[in-house]
Structure formats: structure tokens, C-alpha cells
Amino acid sequence: MKLVGAVITVSFLPLAAxxxxxxxxxxxxxxxxxxxxxCTCIQQAADMTLTGSDQRRAAKFFRDPDEAQDVRMSKSDNDNAFWARYRSFGDMAEAYCAG
Structure with missing residues (x-):
């Protein structure tokens, strides 16, 4: 019975939530x-290729494209590993969401 209430409650949440x-x-x-x-399609590609943490980091690039350039040019092993995952995401999104 509680599950039904939860489903009903969720259906009234705004889509953005x-x-x-x-x-x-x-x-x-x-x-x-x-x-x-x-944007939904791009999110689906992100769900297939990026962790939640990677998604939050990549989302910042929409507001600040210069941050993407900084990560791409970074010498940090962590940034380089992230950038490789981000490029895989970009390739997936392009292939998956191309009209």
C-alpha cells in the first residue's frame, strides 16, 4: 500500500526534479x-557512460565552457582520465542522439 502512495507522489513531482x-x-x-x-537523450547517454560524479562535473561545462578547456589541457592524471570518459560520453551522445 505504501508503494502505491509513493508512486502517486512521484508522479506529481515536477519533471525537472x-x-x-x-x-x-x-x-x-x-x-x-x-x-x-x-537534453533527455544526452542525459541517457551520460547515464550509460559517466558516473554521477562525472555527470555533475561535466554539467558545469554548460555554464563555463572555459572549464572544459582547462580540464582538457590539464596535466593531471585525474583530469586526463576524466577527459577520456567525457570524450566517450560525447561520442556516445553524438551517435545516440543524432537526428
């Missing part, structure tokens, strides 16, 4: 091509 970090950042961006369906 259920969005992942990439989808939220995409929807908030000023990019003209950012639509709900495209």
Missing part, C-alpha cells in the same frame, strides 16, 4: 538547439 545533472544543465543553457527531447 527527476532530471539528471546533464539534462538540467542542458535545459538551462542558452543553446538554441537545446530541447527537452535532445
Amino acid at each position: 527527476l532530471a539528471g545533472p546533464i539534462q538540467s544543465a542542458c535545459l538551462k543553457s542558452d543553446r538554441q538547439a537545446a530541447s527537452r527531447s535532445l
Whole structure:
């Protein structure tokens, strides 16, 4: 019985509350091509390729593209490993979400 109540409660939550970090950042961006369906697709690609922590870090790139450049140019092993995962995400999103 409690499960039914939880399902009903969840159905009334705003969609943004259920969005992942990439989808939220995409929807908030000023990019003209950012639509709900495209941002949802990109989030799905992120869910397949990035951890939650990686998604939160990558979401910041929507607000500050210079941060992406800083990570890409970094000499840090952690940044390089993240960038490799981020590129895999980008390749997946491009293939998965291309119209």
C-alpha cells in the first residue's frame, strides 16, 4: 500500500526534479538547439557512460565552457582520465542522439 502512495507522489513531482545533472544543465543553457527531447537523450547517454560524479562535473561545462578547456589541457592524471570518459560520453551522445 505504501508503494502505491509513493508512486502517486512521484508522479506529481515536477519533471525537472527527476532530471539528471546533464539534462538540467542542458535545459538551462542558452543553446538554441537545446530541447527537452535532445537534453533527455544526452542525459541517457551520460547515464550509460559517466558516473554521477562525472555527470555533475561535466554539467558545469554548460555554464563555463572555459572549464572544459582547462580540464582538457590539464596535466593531471585525474583530469586526463576524466577527459577520456567525457570524450566517450560525447561520442556516445553524438551517435545516440543524432537526428
